[in-house]
Amino acid sequence: MEGGVDYLADERKKAEFDVQQMKIVWAGSHHTFEISDRISKLVANDPAFSKDERTMLPRKELFKNTLRKASYAWKRINDLHLSEEEASQLRFYVDEPAFTDLHWGMFIPAIKGQGTDEQQKKWLPLAYKMQIIGCYAQTELGHGSNVQGLETTATFDPQTDEFVIHSPTLTSSKWWPGGLGKVSTHGVVYARLITDGQEHGIHGFIVQLRRLEDHRPLPGIIIGDIGMKFGNGAYNTMDNGVLRFDHVRIPRDQMLMRVSQVTRDGKVVQSDVPRQLVYGTMVYVRQTIVQDASCALSRAVCIATRYSAVRRQFGSHNGGPETQVIDYKTQQSRLFPLLASAYAFRFVGEWLKWLYTDVTQRLQANDFSTLPEAHACTAGLKSLTTSVTADGIEECRKLCGGHGYLCTSGLPELFAVYVPACTYEGDNIVLMLQVARILMKTVSQLGSGKLPVGTMAYMGRIEHLLQYRCNVQKAEDWLNPAIVLEAFEARAARMSVSCAKKLSKFANPEEGFAELSADLVEAVVAHCQLIVVSKFIEKLQQDIPGKGVKQQLKVLCGVYYLFLLHKHQGDFLATSCVTPKQASLANDQLRVLYSQVRPNAIALVDAFNYTDHFLGSILGRYDGNVYPKLYEAAWKDPLNDSVVPDGYHQYIRPLLKQQRSAKL
Ligand SMILES: CCCCCCCC/C=C\CCCCCCCC(=O)SCCNC(=O)CCNC(=O)[C@H](O)C(C)(C)COP(=O)(O)OP(=O)(O)OC[C@H]1O[C@@H](n2cnc3c(N)ncnc32)[C@H](O)[C@@H]1OP(=O)(O)O
Numbered sequence: 001m002e003g004g005v006d007y008l009a010d011e012r013k014k015a016e017f018d019v020q021q022m023k024i025v026w027a028g029s030h031h032t033f034e035i036s037d038r039i040s041k042l043v044a045n046d047p048a049f050s051k052d053e054r055t056m057l058p059r060k061e062l063f064k065n066t067l068r069k070a071s072y073a074w075k076r077i078n079d080l081h082l083s084e085e086e087a088s089q090l091r092f093y094v095d096e097p098a099f100t101d102l103h104w105g106m107f108i109p110a111i112k113g114q115g116t117d118e119q120q121k122k123w124l125p126l127a128y129k130m131q132i133i134g135c136y137a138q139t140e141l142g143h144g145s146n147v148q149g150l151e152t153t154a155t156f157d158p159q160t161d162e163f164v165i166h167s168p169t170l171t172s173s174k175w176w177p178g179g180l181g182k183v184s185t186h187g188v189v190y191a192r193l194i195t196d197g198q199e200h201g202i203h204g205f206i207v208q209l210r211r212l213e214d215h216r217p218l219p220g221i222i223i224g225d226i227g228m229k230f231g232n233g234a235y236n237t238m239d240n241g242v243l244r245f246d247h248v249r250i251p252r253d254q255m256l257m258r259v260s261q262v263t264r265d266g267k268v269v270q271s272d273v274p275r276q277l278v279y280g281t282m283v284y285v286r287q288t289i290v291q292d293a294s295c296a297l298s299r300a301v302c303i304a305t306r307y308s309a310v311r312r313q314f315g316s317h318n319g320g321p322e323t324q325v326i327d328y329k330t331q332q333s334r335l336f337p338l339l340a341s342a343y344a345f346r347f348v349g350e351w352l353k354w355l356y357t358d359v360t361q362r363l364q365a366n367d368f369s370t371l372p373e374a375h376a377c378t379a380g381l382k383s384l385t386t387s388v389t390a391d392g393i394e395e396c397r398k399l400c401g402g403h404g405y406l407c408t409s410g411l412p413e414l415f416a417v418y419v420p421a422c423t424y425e426g427d428n429i430v431l432m433l434q435v436a437r438i439l440m441k442t443v444s445q446l447g448s449g450k451l452p453v454g455t456m457a458y459m460g461r462i463e464h465l466l467q468y469r470c471n472v473q474k475a476e477d478w479l480n481p482a483i484v485l486e487a488f489e490a491r492a493a494r495m496s497v498s499c500a501k502k503l504s505k506f507a508n509p510e511e512g513f514a515e516l517s518a519d520l521v522e523a524v525v526a527h528c529q530l531i532v533v534s535k536f537i538e539k540l541q542q543d544i545p546g547k548g549v550k551q552q553l554k555v556l557c558g559v560y561y562l563f564l565l566h567k568h569q570g571d572f573l574a575t576s577c578v579t580p581k582q583a584s585l586a587n588d589q590l591r592v593l594y595s596q597v598r599p600n601a602i603a604l605v606d607a608f609n610y611t612d613h614f615l616g617s618i619l620g621r622y623d624g625n626v627y628p629k630l631y632e633a634a635w636k637d638p639l640n641d642s643v644v645p646d647g648y649h650q651y652i653r654p655l656l657k658q659q660r661s662a663k664l
């Protein structure tokens with residue numbers, strides 16, 4: 001325990017499972033648990049990583065403080081000889097968005113994924129030692145989603161064997177790249193390749209942006225920060241930037257040439273790798289964002305759950321204590337599905353990581369067959385998990401009542417940091433529509449004998465799924481995973497087929513796709529929820545040691561799918577996958593499961609193993625000592641530095657005087 005008295009001790013005693021074992025399940029393995037436990041404590045115990053004042057600092061101070069932390073973190077990483085895995089955990093637990101996220105998370109992966117062996121050999125050692133710092137400069141003022149619409153040009157000059165990078169219009173200014181505004185020395189810049197007057201699509205180029213001697217922009221480059229973003233503290237620690245090029249020259253070998261090469265005489269040669277590999281870095285990051293969703297959601301849920309056990313409101317009998325708000329069924333029906341979602345996203349994130357690793361290995365062996373599956377899964381799951389998490393953090397704020405609105409609850413900043421995840425790395429609707437295209441393609445090919453694979457494999461049983469009738473007769477039948485899977489499969493398949501039927505009535509398929517896009521998004525949501533449900537159920541088929549651990553996960557899995565079934569019962573009923581009676585039984589079973597979660601709720605959030613430093617929330621403190629700490633923190637606000645506020649003499653006193661003289 002971190003503090004003195006444990007106000008949640010009674011809650012912890014109620015747990016019916018081995019919390020330590022659950023911590024390992026959450027972390028993924030003994031190895032990852034050990035690392036994350038050790039590194040999170042190392043960060044929490046180092047005052048240099050304090051976050052206490054972050055929401056109160058003006059931007060310039062905030063940003064400088066982030067630079068200080070990033071540089072100190074780098075020193076610790078080197079002094080302690082941390083491995084790559086440990087270093088990335090350290091950056092995670094420092095919990096402050098910074099240029100390093102883009103350097104390690106996008107610049108290096110872009111070079112790894114799209115650079116030739118030679119290019120990797122040249123640039124990666126510099127980047128690994130942070131002798132250069134890089135960003136990912138793709139989005140422009142005028143285009144983000146439509147990557148093909150980017151306007152920056154890279155024109156090959158055969159005379160000098162160079163590319164000329166240029167921003168022909170205002171809207172072609174790079175706009176948004178993190179780390180670009182004030183820090184990066186280099187960027188992977190995405191631009192329209194032009195050779196011999198011909199366009200060859202979007203490619204990545206390594207461009208030096210600032211001089212290594214004095215950090216000034218190189219000639220022909222205009223660069224700056226794009227300004228304050230949503231919330232206090234939050235993502236304002238990041239220098240999202242603007243960048244313009246005026247005919248900036250770079251050597252030919254700085255085009256990332258794994259996908260296509262430009263020869264000395266300006267010929268464009270395509271490798272045998274698909275051109276979509278230019279989008280590969282985005283696939284990688286979308287996969288990490290799914291894993292990150294479970295972190296952000298679990299953090300909010302941890303705060304809201306602990307506080308819900310501490311907070312009491314109404315219901316005192318004969319002078320006894322009032323009811324803990326966690327005991328209200330309405331509180332449980334809002335909170336426990338989010339708790340279950342955090343676990344569900346954890347496991348689907350684990351699976352997606354596996355899928356991504358598998359695809360990467362195949363790509364190295366020139367097997368590109370699973371690339372569309374990787375694109376569909378990363379795009380769809382990124383959209384689903386970030387939308388639920390963003391809404392979930394806000395729900396957790398409401399679950400904490402008034403105190404949730406205080407910055408010291410940690411929730412406002414968490415929300416502000418998190419919501420752009422619905423937009424960056426692909427707007428969620430735009431990505432859902434990508435999955436919709438793949439779904440419609442799959443349905444249209446069903447008669448052709450080509451069997452769908454991977455997460456679309458269930459479509460191969462389309463005849464069966466279209467005839468399916470759910471045979472649930474009593475509430476407990478909903479605990480049978482096979483019944484649940486079929487119901488979710490039938491719902492997703494029927495929604496897709498219904499869209500495909502409507503689509504086939506349009507003479508112009510593109511017109512039809514646009515007209516039906518809102519329905520298509522609903523079908524994609526159904527498909528993605530099926531993936532999450534099925535991966536949770538698969539997880540339960542594994543051997544999971546520890547007293548009661550598997551049982552708790554079964555309960556959470558049930559909460560997850562029955563909550564979805566309840567929330568989307570319109571879909572299930574409209575597609576005749578369940579009857580109204582069966583939907584009602586599902587809801588009865590859901591209430592039973594809430595009661596089973598209740599005694600374990602605190603232990604289930606303890607299993608995330610978050611330090612108080614990482615949570616950054618008085619409401620979510622491990623020891624539950626909320627009120628004295630809230631009271632104490634208020635006095636630390638700069639507004640309370642003086643009893644009489646600045647501005648009293650100028651604005652308050654004259655006002656009061658005027659009222660007094662008016663009365664007289
Ligand atoms: C940094 C991470 C650190 C790690 C920390 C961990 C935790 C994380 C926490 C905090 C991170 C914070 C950091 C924030 C960072 C933010 C960074 C950015 O935002 S970078 C900008 C992102 N920009 C977008 O994502 C644009 C979105 N747009 C697109 O992706 C495309 O343009 C798209 C897909 C919407 C449309 O592409 P089209 O219209 O140009 O289509 P065509 O190129 O013609 O391709 C069509 C074919 O290609 C396939 N395709 C499309 N994209 C694919 C892909 N990515 N992979 C494989 N295939 C793909 C399609 O399925 C289609 O296939 P068929 O021809 O039908 O077979």
Ligand SMILES: Cc1cc2nc3c(=O)[nH]c(=O)nc-3n(C[C@H](O)[C@H](O)[C@H](O)COP(=O)(O)OP(=O)(O)OC[C@H]3O[C@@H](n4cnc5c(N)ncnc54)[C@H](O)[C@@H]3O)c2cc1C
Nearest residue numbers: 136137138139143144145176177178420423424425426429
């Ligand atoms: C915090 C943050 C960090 C970022 N970091 C980086 C970075 O490091 N590097 C980088 O290159 N970029 C970065 N970006 C940019 C980001 O990737 C883009 O903003 C994102 O891809 C969305 O593109 P957009 O801004 O063009 O949105 P738009 O596409 O203009 O979206 C506007 C609206 O139009 C809708 N819409 C667009 N197209 C369609 C369609 N075809 N059908 C239906 N609806 C549509 C969207 O759903 C949305 O509602 C960052 C953005 C943010 C907010």
